[in-house]
Amino acid sequence: MTTKTIDDVFKLCKDNNVQFVDFKFVDFPGVWQHVSQPIGELSKELFEEGKGFDGSSIRGWCDINNSDMLMFPDPTTAFIDPFCHHPTVSLTCNIVDPITREKYNLDPRNVAQKAAAYLKETGIGDVSYWGPEAEFFIFDDVRYESSVNGSFYMVDSDEGNWNTGRNSQPNLGYKPRPKGGYFPCPPTDSQQNLRAEMVLELMKAGIDIETQHHEVATGGQAEIDMRFTDLVKQADNLMLYKYIIRNVARRNGRTVTFMPKPLFGDNGSGMHVHISIWKNGKNMFAGNEYSGMWQEALWFIGGVIKHAKALNAITNPTTNSCKRLVPGYEAPVNLVYSGRNRSAAIRIPLYSNSPKAKRIEVRFPDPACNPYLAFAALLMAGVDGIQNKIDPGQPMDKNMYALPPKQLAKVKSVAGSLEQALDELEQDHKFLLEGNVFTEDVLLTWIDYKRVNEADPVRMRPHPHEFHLYYDI
Secondary structure (H helix, E strand, C coil): CCCCCHHHHHHHHHCCCEEEEEEEEECCCCEEEEEEEEECCHHHHHHCCEEEEEHHHCCCCCCCCHCCEEEEEEEHCCCCCCCCCEEEEEEEEECCCCCCCCCCCCHHHHHHHHHHHHHHHHHHCCCCCCCEEEEEEECCEEEEEEEECCEEEEEEEECCCCHHCCCCCCCCCCCCCCCCCCCCCCCCCCCHHHHHHHHHHHHHCCCCCCEEEECCCCCEEEEECCCEEEEHHHHHHHHHHHHHHHHHHHCCCCCCCCCCCCCCCCCCCCEEEEEEEEEEEEEEEEECCCCCCHHHHHHHHHHHHCCHHHHHHHCCCCCCCHHHCCCCEEEECCCEECCCCCEEEECCCCCCCHHHHCCCCCCCCCCCCCHHHHHHHHHHHHHHHCCCCEEECCCCCCCHCCCCHHHHCCEEEEECCCHHHHHHHHHHCCCHHHHHCCCCCCCCCCCHHHHHHHHHHHHHHHHHHHHHHCCCC
């Protein structure tokens, strides 16, 4: 059942004999938080008056002296949670300041909603459509520790190529080689049935799925693709996508990570994002320019390329992200665009000549991002490109990885570290402030949080490989 109104939510609860309601919202870095109540506590008044909670305990949010916050459930997001023992309806919430009664600036969902509204205000389009391809790894075991006198991690997968010699009695082989995991049939693809179970749960929750398959890397890399939809809905879907995939894996004795680079020497997990803008039922990206695109689409690309390094602080927001963005692993580090060419940071898919199918594919984001902030930032960069007619330059239809070093050195590339990306965002963020979509406090809080809690702790810690290199120096 697709819910649109408060009455639809109550009918969903009645039809499924629901006993609990679960309120979910996304924290600043991009992880779902939740609180549950007996279903008898759910009333129409709660949808109108909100539910109070302590915002000071949420990462990156308010101080303890301003801690009271309200969550307002969105009835269009209701679904029956398949992982709760007792029938439970789940609702995604917007966060509101109880004093001003305005949506909270640091609520990422609020930022995404403002971005969608800003697009309409510009007159460029009525709606933008988003199709993220979030990759992930399915592991059988994970162990890690970081302390004052030691640090390690260890992940394992039965299909990992490093286990070809394991005495598992029996070891049945059929393990994808590094970079050899794209599209093999079972038994080499050992996770077909698990991904199919994930797909079925995603569809039950109301997410339209287009395809699922094994990805390039050994050790259980996977991809499940959602059908495109509007910006806020797709960000909602991606949060639900992560939730369902992780929990299906767990009930099957597996574990999932959306870290961009959990394995050394093999492909990392990206999240290629397909984007188009529509107005009055017409795709504004379709035309007779390069690769069947319209001029507005090329300007959109120009905006993304111009602001790419600042965008990296939001679309690739972890210290682990830069470990994926290195040449040689199909990593889209080169800030050029092309049709069909996957060595470019922005690709124009050419599977179909239909105007409805015309879109751009931004290839550098990764699934560790907060989707509300990432989609909003990409839209704002593209809109800036259209408004200021930013020329993306000439397309690059060559394999960038095969270019001579001197020629490749002339091509701009994405940020090489989280620290560099944060510095770029600090210098280049005016385009995000247009329409009050992002605000100064959002960006300053983001930059400070990432530096203090992620970049600096990783920068200051000894790395295990440094002992391999330097212990006897």
